[in-house]
Amino acid sequence: MRTAFINKLIELARNDKNIYLITSDTGFSILEEFEKLFSEQYLNIGISEANMIGVASGLSLGGKKVFLYAIAPFITMRCFEQVRIDLCYQNIPVKLIGVGAGLTYGNAGATHHSIEDIAVMNCLPNMTVICPGDPIEVGKAVEESLKLNGPCYIRIGKSGEPNIHKEVPGSFSLGKGIRLRIGENVALVATGNMLETAIKVYEILKEKNIDTEVISMHTVKPIDKEMIIETSKRCKFIATMEEHNVIGGLGSRVADVITEENLNVRLKKFAIPDKYVDVVGDQDYLRNYYGLTAEQISEKILSLIE
Amino acid sequence: MKNHTENIAKQIRKRLIKMHQKGSHLGSALSVVDILAVLYFDIMNINSFDDPDRDRFILSKGHACSALYATLAKKGFFNEEILEQYLSNDGLLYGHPVKGSVPGIEASTGSLGHGLPIGIGMAYAAKTNNKKFKIYVVMGDGECQEGSVWEAAMLASRLKLDNIVAIIDANNLQGFDIVENIQPIKTFKAKWEAFGWYVTEIDGHNLKELKKTFKNIPFEKNIPSLIIAHTIKGKGIAEMENKLEWHYLSVPKEKVSKFMEELEGKR
Numbered sequence: 001m002r003t004a005f006i007n008k009l010i011e012l013a014r015n016d017k018n019i020y021l022i023t024s025d026t027g028f029s030i031l032e033e034f035e036k037l038f039s040e041q042y043l044n045i046g047i048s049e050a051n052m053i054g055v056a057s058g059l060s061l062g063g064k065k066v067f068l069y070a071i072a073p074f075i076t077m078r079c080f081e082q083v084r085i086d087l088c089y090q091n092i093p094v095k096l097i098g099v100g101a102g103l104t105y106g107n108a109g110a111t112h113h114s115i116e117d118i119a120v121m122n123c124l125p126n127m128t129v130i131c132p133g134d135p136i137e138v139g140k141a142v143e144e145s146l147k148l149n150g151p152c153y154i155r156i157g158k159s160g161e162p163n164i165h166k167e168v169p170g171s172f173s174l175g176k177g178i179r180l181r182i183g184e185n186v187a188l189v190a191t192g193n194m195l196e197t198a199i200k201v202y203e204i205l206k207e208k209n210i211d212t213e214v215i216s217m218h219t220v221k222p223i224d225k226e227m228i229i230e231t232s233k234r235c236k237f238i239a240t241m242e243e244h245n246v247i248g249g250l251g252s253r254v255a256d257v258i259t260e261e262n263l264n265v266r267l268k269k270f271a272i273p274d275k276y277v278d279v280v281g282d283q284d285y286l287r288n289y290y291g292l293t294a295e296q297i298s299e300k301i302l303s304l305i306e
Numbered sequence: 307m308k309n310h311t312e313n314i315a316k317q318i319r320k321r322l323i324k325m326h327q328k329g330s331h332l333g334s335a336l337s338v339v340d341i342l343a344v345l346y347f348d349i350m351n352i353n354s355f356d357d358p359d360r361d362r363f364i365l366s367k368g369h370a371c372s373a374l375y376a377t378l379a380k381k382g383f384f385n386e387e388i389l390e391q392y393l394s395n396d397g398l399l400y401g402h403p404v405k406g407s408v409p410g411i412e413a414s415t416g417s418l419g420h421g422l423p424i425g426i427g428m429a430y431a432a433k434t435n436n437k438k439f440k441i442y443v444v445m446g447d448g449e450c451q452e453g454s455v456w457e458a459a460m461l462a463s464r465l466k467l468d469n470i471v472a473i474i475d476a477n478n479l480q481g482f483d484i485v486e487n488i489q490p491i492k493t494f495k496a497k498w499e500a501f502g503w504y505v506t507e508i509d510g511h512n513l514k515e516l517k518k519t520f521k522n523i524p525f526e527k528n529i530p531s532l533i534i535a536h537t538i539k540g541k542g543i544a545e546m547e548n549k550l551e552w553h554y555l556s557v558p559k560e561k562v563s564k565f566m567e568e569l570e571g572k573r
Binding site: 053054086 | 404405406412413414415416417419420422423424425426427428429430431432434435453454457458460461464
């Protein structure tokens with residue numbers, strides 16, 4: 001996903017001298033090409049995220065289209081108040097690129113996990129929260145983010161995530177989910193790096209003759225209410241899937257829609273429990289530890305719909 | 307005949323006495339008045355907020371915003387009657403500056419340590435856009451205890467931004483105590499110099515000295531400029547001067563005319 005991001009940004013910067021990329025000294029082996037091609041539009045500001053947000057606000061007020069790059073927890077929580085005041089309060093269209101979604105940096109420990117980032121970005125007025133599900137969605141999200149009038153947070157994985165979409169979705173737009181499979185019984189609503197798992201769950205349930213729907217909810221805020229309402233008419237069991245704390249992320253947003261719209265569906269949130277890791281493990285290990293593998297999720301869904 | 311700017315500063319102070327019959331931070335506002343008067347009436351190129359080449363001003367010590375509002379109104383950015391709505395329900399003027407609330411507010415501030423990074427971003431954009439205007443940021447002395455100030459300080463010198471001018475309104479009083487007891491102001495000069503700034507210390511109420519200093523900016527090419535302006539919290543009203551409580555108090559109705567007369571020089 002990191003590569004998809006930088007490739008898209010390079011493509012956009014070729015035609016736009018106002019695109020700026022600032023890093024707080026992360027992105028080694030990813031950002032070098034951009035720096036080489038557009039040295040005047042690139043700055044390693046140093047390890048100073050709070051300062052980075054403020055400077056980006058000022059640059060944006062000076063007419064620049066600024067992308068900020070850092071590890072997800074540092075670009076959202078280290079500098080939360082700068083994001084709140086310098087970007088959201090004044091509605092400044094700076095784009096925050098957070099790498100290392102969820103448990104990507106598994107064995108690095110909880111300092112590097114981003115399990116609260118969606119929740120804290122969700123609660124900021126004017127903020128758009130985007131968790132692309134594959135490299136194709138990353139490219140589209142970066143492109144579409146330039147049309148926003150306010151700030152956005154784009155939460156991406158690290159590297160090696162496969163493309164889930166067979167081709168670039170023609171109608172990709174922020175705030176609108178993408179229905180990858182249409183089903184009649186169970187709906188899997190996934191965001192970010194759980195999209196791949198959602199497809200695997202779909203395959204397992206298909207073998208059990210469960211007619212399953214798959215939605216990529218790449219934009220968590222604003223949430224695509226219409227799509228949830230429409231899906232609820234067919235599928236009476238909705239499972240949300242995210243690599244984030246069970247509190248305040250996609251599952252919570254979908255639950256809001258279900259209660260506010262009085263939808264007659266059952267909801268199961270697949271997410272990380274409300275605690276920090278108490279075991280060393282890489283991303284796959286921790287997903288298994290938290291019951292977030294395709295096999296575990298399918299089994300749980302089957303037991304719940306029986 | 308009195309100096310024009312001195313007269314304006316006096317009028318702003320009188321306006322502040324009227325505005326501060328509610329709300330706090332009058333002492334903080336009175337200490338920054340002379341800096342604002344000189345900047346807006348003698349130094350900055352800022353006749354229209356729509357002019358893309360105007361000089362920029364950010365009040366990073368946002369709690370002193372009443373002084374900025376009074377200055378902007380005096381400058382003609384909006385009707386002085388609006389000042390009467392300061393802190394009023396349904397009024398336009400918040401207790402900290404809000405971008406877009408009235409013309410002339412370049413950035414929303416109020417939480418300390420935000421103005422300098424934003425100003426540096428503006429200065430960086432101006433440099434790359436080949437714009438000649440300057441960006442002035444006023445901070446408090448207590449504000450310099452925020453870490454984000456220093457993150458920004460080291461960046462400005464690295465980027466050789468000689469179009470940024472930071473002014474510390476050093477009134478030596480903060481929430482609980484004199485600043486000197488919490489983080490000594492006398493070490494500021496060496497600290498800022500170590501961060502790569504050209505630093506000068508002046509009397510922040512001496513209009514001639516302020517004007518002369520601002521006219522010399524940048525003090526040195528490719529180096530950001532810092533002015534430590536030594537001021538008096540509550541400047542102009544004897545019973546408020548250097549008094550911690552005037553960070554919080556508002557003016558009792560029965561004292562308005564006494565303070566006005568004092569500012570007029572009749573007492």
